[in-house]
Amino acid sequence: MKMKTILISLLIASATVGLLAQDAKEILETVDLNMSSENRIFESDMVIHGRRSSRTITSISYSVGDKQSFTEYLAPAREQGTKMLKLENKLWIYSPSTDRTIQISGHMLRQSVMGSDLSYEDMMDDRKLTETYDATIAGHEDIGGRDTWVLDLKAIVDDVPYHSQKIWVDSERFVPLKQEMFAKSGQLLKRTTLSDVQKVQGRWFPMTMVYKDMLKDGQGTEFRLTSVKFDQEIPDYMFTKAALKQ
Amino acid sequence: MLSLKLAFKNLLGAGLRTWLNVLALSFAFVLIIFYNGMIDGWNRQAQRDTAAWETGEGQFWHPAYDKYDPFTIEDAHAPMSEDILKEVNNHTLAPVLVSQATAYPHGRAIGVTLRGIDPNQEVLELPSSKLPQSNRTDYAIIGKNMARSANLEAGDRLLLRWRDKNGTFDAREVEIAEVFRCDVPTVDNGQVYIAISTLQEMLAMENEATLLVAGEAFEMRELEGWDFKDNEFLLADLQQIIDSKKVGGSVLQGLLLIIALIAIFDTQVLSIFRRQKEIGTYIALGLTRAQVVGIFTLEGGAHSILAILLGSAYGIPLLLLLNRNGISMGYAEDMAFDIPLAEVIFPYYSLRLILITVLIVVITATIVSYLPARKISKMKPTDALKGKLQ
Numbered sequence: 079m080k081m082k083t084i085l086i087s088l089l090i091a092s093a094t095v096g097l098l099a100q101d102a103k104e105i106l107e108t109v110d111l112n113m114s115s116e117n118r119i120f121e122s123d124m125v126i127h128g129r130r131s132s133r134t135i136t137s138i139s140y141s142v143g144d145k146q147s148f149t150e151y152l153a154p155a156r157e158q159g160t161k162m163l164k165l166e167n168k169l170w171i172y173s174p175s176t177d178r179t180i181q182i183s184g185h186m187l188r189q190s191v192m193g194s195d196l197s198y199e200d201m202m203d204d205r206k207l208t209e210t211y212d213a214t215i216a217g218h219e220d221i222g223g224r225d226t227w228v229l230d231l232k233a234i235v236d237d238v239p240y241h242s243q244k245i246w247v248d249s250e251r252f253v254p255l256k257q258e259m260f261a262k263s264g265q266l267l268k269r270t271t272l273s274d275v276q277k278v279q280g281r282w283f284p285m286t287m288v289y290k291d292m293l294k295d296g297q298g299t300e301f302r303l304t305s306v307k308f309d310q311e312i313p314d315y316m317f318t319k320a321a322l323k324q
Numbered sequence: 325m326l327s328l329k330l331a332f333k334n335l336l337g338a339g340l341r342t343w344l345n346v347l348a349l350s351f352a353f354v355l356i357i358f359y360n361g362m363i364d365g366w367n368r369q370a371q372r373d374t375a376a377w378e379t380g381e382g383q384f385w386h387p388a389y390d391k392y393d394p395f396t397i398e399d400a401h402a403p404m405s406e407d408i409l410k411e412v413n414n415h416t417l418a419p420v421l422v423s424q425a426t427a428y429p430h431g432r433a434i435g436v437t438l439r440g441i442d443p444n445q446e447v448l449e450l451p452s453s454k455l456p457q458s459n460r461t462d463y464a465i466i467g468k469n470m471a472r473s474a475n476l477e478a479g480d481r482l483l484l485r486w487r488d489k490n491g492t493f494d495a496r497e498v499e500i501a502e503v504f505r506c507d508v509p510t511v512d513n514g515q516v517y518i519a520i521s522t523l524q525e526m527l528a529m530e531n532e533a534t535l536l537v538a539g540e541a542f543e544m545r546e547l548e549g550w551d552f553k554d555n556e557f558l559l560a561d562l563q564q565i566i567d568s569k570k571v572g573g574s575v576l577q578g579l580l581l582i583i584a585l586i587a588i589f590d591t592q593v594l595s596i597f598r599r600q601k602e603i604g605t606y607i608a609l610g611l612t613r614a615q616v617v618g619i620f621t622l623e624g625g626a627h628s629i630l631a632i633l634l635g636s637a638y639g640i641p642l643l644l645l646l647n648r649n650g651i652s653m654g655y656a657e658d659m660a661f662d663i664p665l666a667e668v669i670f671p672y673y674s675l676r677l678i679l680i681t682v683l684i685v686v687i688t689a690t691i692v693s694y695l696p697a698r699k700i701s702k703m704k705p706t707d708a709l710k711g712k713l714q
Contacts, residue, residue, distance in 0.1 A: 181395075190433065197426075233492070236490035236491075236492070237490045237491045237492070238490075238491070238492055239487070239491060239492060239493050240492070240493055241492050241493070241494070259493075261485065261493050261494045261495040261496075262488070262492055262493070262494040263494055263495055263496055265494075265495040265496070267485065267493055267495060291433065293426075293428040293431075293433065293483055293485060293495065294428060294431055294432065294433050295430075295431030295432070296431075
């Protein structure tokens with residue numbers, strides 16, 4: 079009788095774990111549906127908090143999948159006209175003051191983008207979570223009055239920047255509200271806080287993101303989206319080096 | 325011999341005018357030797373330091389590695405063969421594994437190059453033995469300039485973040501075991517040295533290296549899968565900088581020499597104008613015009629002999645003193661141009677340098693003495709005797 083109880087308990091436990099894993103995968107898939115798209119056009123204000131003052135950089139980005147991206151800085155005047163092109167794992171920057179295009183190398187990819195908490199590397203990685211991580215539900219938490227699923231993500235592919243992540247997903251809108259990225263050693267590297275979730279073209283999307291490099295001092299970098307358009311027609315020539323000088 | 329005697333007698337007879345010319349020329353002579361000696365001394369020290377700290381007797385590079393192209397670092401690594409490992413154990417080759425990382429000193433983020441070196445290596449002067457082998461703590465050594473720019477000192481902990489061979493981030497704290505002093509900026513600026521075994525484990529590149537530094541005891545031969553780069557190649561940048569410094573310096577030296585030579589030229593023109601009767605007398609006594617031109621050219625050229633003697637009188641003790649004590653350059657705090665620069669430079673005066681300088685001074689002084697003296701060959705002896713202006 080005792081043996082039977084144990085067996086039934088084990089079966090129930092394993093079924094629960096399986097269900098939870100299944101649920102976690104479904105949650106992640108729904109998150110990807112909200113966060114990823116075939117292509118998108120963002121207009122944003124990036125607020126970089128320095129030691130003494132903050133500055134805002136306005137830009138417009140055109141992206142297709144996770145391989146092609148083109149960004150043009152619109153303000154302030156000092157950065158105006160600077161353009162960035164990402165193709166696969168290569169990145170070029172055009173500076174209007176020198177009228178030159180330079181490829182950002184491995185070493186420089188680790189530098190921050192215009193003094194922000196984002197490195198060029200961070201901007202280059204944009205794959206779907208379901209393609210790179212296996213998720214398990216770790217529990218529920220309340221963030222800013224909203225109920226969230228807490229998911230532990232473990233990398234399922236080798237070539238992923240963060241070995242593990244922890245994300246807090248709004249249980250109703252399926253949008254991450256907080257994201258923590260960890261190194262292989264378990265060291266917390268980055269934290270992203272997402273807020274101001276709005277419905278855009280039938281999907282929930284966070285309009286404000288705060289990136290914080292946890293190894294660095296400072297208040298982090300705020301990324302405010304002022305306009306988001308999904309599934310737009312973006313001409314192919316935009317993703318060529320020639321477009322940088324136009 | 326008579327001409328020589330005559331030339332020196334006339335020169336010394338001119339008194340202060342001669343000595344002023346000689347003094348100016350001697351300055352140029354001493355300065356040329358000093359400047360080139362300093363550049364040569366710097367060159368020798370820089371080459372010796374770079375070889376001792378970085379290049380050894382040459383390096384074997386992974387074929388994909390190019391030190392000028394950071395793009396190559398990611399793919400430039402390969403396992404070391406049994407043959408290479410034997411050389412490493414014999415301390416004739418020092419393997420170096422290179423990777424890029426971000427260091428976070430005191431909450432700041434800075435890009436650094438991680439270099440894995442063998443703590444037991446004896447090829448380079450890097451104090452790699454200061455990297456203690458410990459299972460619990462990872463240690464690093466850094467140069468003084470790196471320590472200054474990152475505000476670090478021995479005993480401090482430094483957080484490093486890097487990507488392994490698959491591109492996955494990892495982070496770890498290391499303890500600074502030693503801050504070393506080195507005059508080679510490329511060994512110091514932005515470089516963090518850790519034990520190669522630790523870096524191999526961090527990058528998941530077991531037993532791999534990016535380059536191998538050959539020591540004196542290494543029996544030079546080809547190593548399959550590695551490209552040899554000799555010191556001529558590795559130190560080419562330094563040589564080019566030194567050469568450009570020499571060209572820059574030669575402009576200043578040339579100007580000084582020209583000033584001295586103009587003074588000699590001027591003196592010669594004046595001599596020939598004022599000593600027409602003397603010239604006429606020489607010709608009347610049976611000397612050919614060419615012989616008279618020779619006397620005056622020799623007289624002008626003799627300035628250089630006197631300048632060399634005078635320059636030697638004060639220059640030799642001065643240059644020897646500088647050679648013994650060296651010239652303090654201060655510690656190159658910024659090392660901004662990646663040029664090895666020792667704190668004290670000891671000038672090096674080679675025999676070749678001295679002989680070339682002597683020849684330059686003598687030949688140029690003789691040429692500028694000859695140019696005005698050519699006028700003598702067109703003089704009429706009778707008019708010259710009368711002292712008529714011609």
